[in-house]
Amino acid sequence: MEPIMEPLVRICRVRGAYPWTGMTTQLSHLNALESESIHIFREVAAEFEKPVLLFSGGKDSAVMLRLAEKAFWPAKIPFPLMHIDTGQNFPEALDYRDRRVAELGVKLIVASVQDSIDSGRVVEETGPKASRNRLQTTTLLDAITEHAFDAVFGGGRRDEEKARAKERVYSFRDEFGQWDPKNQRPELWNLYNGRHRKGEHIRIFPLSNWTELDVWHYVADDGVELPSIYYAHRREVFRRDGMLLAVTPFVTVMDGEEPEEMMVRFRTVGDASCTGAVESSASTVEQVILEVAASRLTERGETRADDRISEAGMEDRKREGYF
Amino acid sequence: MELLRFATAGSVDDGKSTLIGRLLLETKQIFEDQLEAVERTSRDKGFDYTNLALLTDGLRAEREQGITIDVAYRYFATPRRKFIIADTPGHIQYTRNMVTGASTADLALVLVDARKGVLEQSKRHAVIASLLQVKHLVLCVNKMDLVEFDEARFDEICEEFSDFAAKLDIDDLAFIPVSALLGDNVVTHSPNTPWYEGPTLLHHLEHVYIGSDRNLIDARFPVQYVVRPMSHDHHDYRGYAGQVASGMFRPGDEVLVLPSGFTTTIAGIDEYGGPVDQAYPPMSVNIRLAEELDVSRGDMFARPHNAPTVTQDVDAMICWFSERPLQAGQTYGVKHTTRTARARIQDLNYRLDVNSLHREDDHPALAMNDIGRISIRTTVPLFVDEYRRNRITGSFILIDEGTFETVGAGMILAASAG
Numbered sequence: 143m144e145p146i147m148e149p150l151v152r153i154c155r156v157r158g159a160y161p162w163t164g165m166t167t168q169l170s171h172l173n174a175l176e177s178e179s180i181h182i183f184r185e186v187a188a189e190f191e192k193p194v195l196l197f198s199g200g201k202d203s204a205v206m207l208r209l210a211e212k213a214f215w216p217a218k219i220p221f222p223l224m225h226i227d228t229g230q231n232f233p234e235a236l237d238y239r240d241r242r243v244a245e246l247g248v249k250l251i252v253a254s255v256q257d258s259i260d261s262g263r264v265v266e267e268t269g270p271k272a273s274r275n276r277l278q279t280t281t282l283l284d285a286i287t288e289h290a291f292d293a294v295f296g297g298g299r300r301d302e303e304k305a306r307a308k309e310r311v312y313s314f315r316d317e318f319g320q321w322d323p324k325n326q327r328p329e330l331w332n333l334y335n336g337r338h339r340k341g342e343h344i345r346i347f348p349l350s351n352w353t354e355l356d357v358w359h360y361v362a363d364d365g366v367e368l369p370s371i372y373y374a375h376r377r378e379v380f381r382r383d384g385m386l387l388a389v390t391p392f393v394t395v396m397d398g399e400e401p402e403e404m405m406v407r408f409r410t411v412g413d414a415s416c417t418g419a420v421e422s423s424a425s426t427v428e429q430v431i432l433e434v435a436a437s438r439l440t441e442r443g444e445t446r447a448d449d450r451i452s453e454a455g456m457e458d459r460k461r462e463g464y465f
Numbered sequence: 466m467e468l469l470r471f472a473t474a475g476s477v478d479d480g481k482s483t484l485i486g487r488l489l490l491e492t493k494q495i496f497e498d499q500l501e502a503v504e505r506t507s508r509d510k511g512f513d514y515t516n517l518a519l520l521t522d523g524l525r526a527e528r529e530q531g532i533t534i535d536v537a538y539r540y541f542a543t544p545r546r547k548f549i550i551a552d553t554p555g556h557i558q559y560t561r562n563m564v565t566g567a568s569t570a571d572l573a574l575v576l577v578d579a580r581k582g583v584l585e586q587s588k589r590h591a592v593i594a595s596l597l598q599v600k601h602l603v604l605c606v607n608k609m610d611l612v613e614f615d616e617a618r619f620d621e622i623c624e625e626f627s628d629f630a631a632k633l634d635i636d637d638l639a640f641i642p643v644s645a646l647l648g649d650n651v652v653t654h655s656p657n658t659p660w661y662e663g664p665t666l667l668h669h670l671e672h673v674y675i676g677s678d679r680n681l682i683d684a685r686f687p688v689q690y691v692v693r694p695m696s697h698d699h700h701d702y703r704g705y706a707g708q709v710a711s712g713m714f715r716p717g718d719e720v721l722v723l724p725s726g727f728t729t730t731i732a733g734i735d736e737y738g739g740p741v742d743q744a745y746p747p748m749s750v751n752i753r754l755a756e757e758l759d760v761s762r763g764d765m766f767a768r769p770h771n772a773p774t775v776t777q778d779v780d781a782m783i784c785w786f787s788e789r790p791l792q793a794g795q796t797y798g799v800k801h802t803t804r805t806a807r808a809r810i811q812d813l814n815y816r817l818d819v820n821s822l823h824r825e826d827d828h829p830a831l832a833m834n835d836i837g838r839i840s841i842r843t844t845v846p847l848f849v850d851e852y853r854r855n856r857i858t859g860s861f862i863l864i865d866e867g868t869f870e871t872v873g874a875g876m877i878l879a880a881s882a883g
């Protein structure tokens with residue numbers, strides 16, 4: 143063995159090109175984000191016993207799955223996916239989910255809100271504006287306990303919402319699945335602390351530093367397939383509270399609400415009862431990028447009924463253990 | 466496009482969040498629904514003006530108390546640069562969150578209230594930024610509207626801060642008189658400060674020369690994970706997955722494997738889908754070796770003639786976050802690159818007085834928010850470089866083994882004699 147020597151060369155600060163080869167040594171912004179996310183995936187796979195990746199079929203979880211695929215290639219993704227199924231899905235999202243699962247040969251766990259309702263764990267909201275969105279938290283936490291998952295990957299991004307902007311990459315949850323935003327662990331450099339006791343778990347957010355536009359640029363550059371409803375299509379919709387809701391079996395059209403057929407696309411894909419569409423003619427990813435860049439409303443403000451309830455809507459749900 | 470990461474710093478209520486809100490608003494980064502929400506809350510609370518701090522103070526407790534508690538991350542771009550902002554809390558109780566936000570920053574915006582001048586907390590944050598090797602500092606003298614945009618007051622504060630900053634390890638320091646509330650010199654030049662000829666804050670952020678602090682010399686690759694597909698297509702594949710910490714790696718390069726001390730060559734470097742001909746920071750890749758060696762998580766690849774120091778004894782500066790004081794003799798969990806071990810505090814060399822920068826060497830303990838110099842001994846060897854030379858192989862965290870909390874951030878000075 144060679145003796146361990148002190149470094150011989152002095153550090154020099156090089157900018158951009160690597161001078162003696164002329165090759166570039168600068169990662170693009172998107173590649174740097176990708177690399178950071180892959181680092182996080184590998185860190186979790188190495189340090190936790192039972193991770194799981196939450197997969198809804200939305201664009202963020204599509205990118206997450208792609209990143210997980212890359213992180214472990216040429217091996218398979220070493221943990222299962224889990225879908226918290228409200229039973230109120232867009233069929234395109236379910237098709238997409240099942241297709242990706244088959245392609246990758248990963249295991250999919252479906253935790254069903256309907257089961258939580260049937261077993262009396264939660265009580266379904268009533269009335270024309272009833273939504274199963276909030277009920278998902280119980281289903282999610284029950285599934286985490288049942289399977290003893292200790293790390294749960296989510297696709298949350300800090301640019302989505304102001305409470306999310308406060309969250310760590312490794313977000314500690316106590317035995318009740320609760321988030322305590324006033325008492326988060328310091329998180330320095332890329333040294334993540336995943337220590338926890340049995341029954342506690344860590345939510346992991348590899349896309350923390352991605353913006354909505356980054357996600358779309360990545361979808362474009364990497365050719366990530368998305369459910370078709372992310373691109374403009376004709377659909378029967380109606381206006382409610384300033385949002386365009388799709389006519390589906392899961393919503394009750396009320397008096398005075400007039401469904402009409404429009405060209406729309408979805409900016410987020412969640413539960414069909416509370417996810418709004420936007421008017422759009424963008425049928426390619428490049429056109430979507432232009433629209434997203436020009437948008438004057440946030441994605442959640444424009445398309446998520448659940449986030450429009452109150453200023454602390456997201457924070458409150460997150461404290462309870464929501465995604 | 467170049468990326469600049471910056472963090473705010475300074476004492477409580479000096480206007481950090483308001484400044485970030487102002488910057489985002491005037492660069493048209495605020496969506497209509499976000500602004501409406503902030504206007505509504507400001508009205509409901511009976512404020513005379515829209516409180517732009519609400520754009521980043523996203524927690525209920527923050528809105529109730531009117532202070533920042535934890536870092537908010539915001540992302541924005543101008544045609545010249547991309548920015549990641551960490552808006553950090555000024556309150557001393559939340560210093561740990563300021564350190565969190567500053568640990569990855571290139572630049573720190575230190576705010577000072579023009580009426581109050583440079584406070585102990587302003588200095589503490591400047592010291593922390595400097596320890597973390599945040600090389601670029603901007604002193605924003607804020608609330609100039611409350612001192613009639615007085616040039617003499619501005620000069621006085623700049624002078625006081627310069628004297629202090631002269632003792633810090635920074636590359637450049639800029640001074641800008643601003644009013645975060647009214648927008649003076651944030652994005653546009655202010656008619657109220659005709660005596661100020663420097664750039665606006667945005668202009669400075671867009672143009673300050675950052676270069677690259679990536680170390681492309683010292684090849685360091687902490688092994689994170691071993692990829693073994695055990696599939697028919699990749700029967701014998703064994704890739705060492707990790708993120709390049711510094712330096713360059715190429716197929717054919719000779720590598721030293723630590724801690725075993727064997728040398729071998731790189732057979733190939735893979736990203737998803739296939740081989741690449743080089744890897745540099747911060748790429749995440751799989752490295753394949755020419756020989757089958759026993760390599761696992763926590764090991765490191767370096768070069769036979771340029772290796773980190775392999776040691777169980779480390780001297781470091783430490784920022785302490787826990788209510789339970791740090792004392793010699795205690796043990797903690799330590800995480801350094803991909804290695805996890807235990808560490809005993811051998812010695813508390815001194816506590817740093819952040820006001821005077823004096824070293825108090827008869828201090829028995831470090832209290833929460835203190836900064837000091839310690840010597841630790843670890844249960845297994847670590848592969849370390851000086852933090853100044855390498856942010857990744859030079860940093861570690863300490864973890865309380867009872868509560869599992871992250872209690873300290875360490876920046877390695879040198880391997881100690883032991």
Ligand SMILES: Nc1nc2c(ncn2[C@@H]2O[C@H](COP(=O)(O)OP(=O)(O)OP(=O)(O)O)[C@@H](O)[C@H]2O)c(=O)[nH]1
Pocket residue numbers: 475476477478479480481482483484516518531532533534553554555556607608609610611643644645646647
């Ligand atoms: N007059 C005046 N008031 C200001 C200015 N900037 C901020 N303020 C006010 O100062 C108060 C504190 O502002 P914040 O932006 O919350 O201060 P902060 O530095 O973020 O505080 P912490 O994050 O809690 O440390 C608020 O009431 C602001 O409206 C300014 O330029 N002029």
Ligand SMILES: [Mg+2]
Pocket residue numbers: 481482483518532533552553554555
């Ligand atoms: Mg603040």
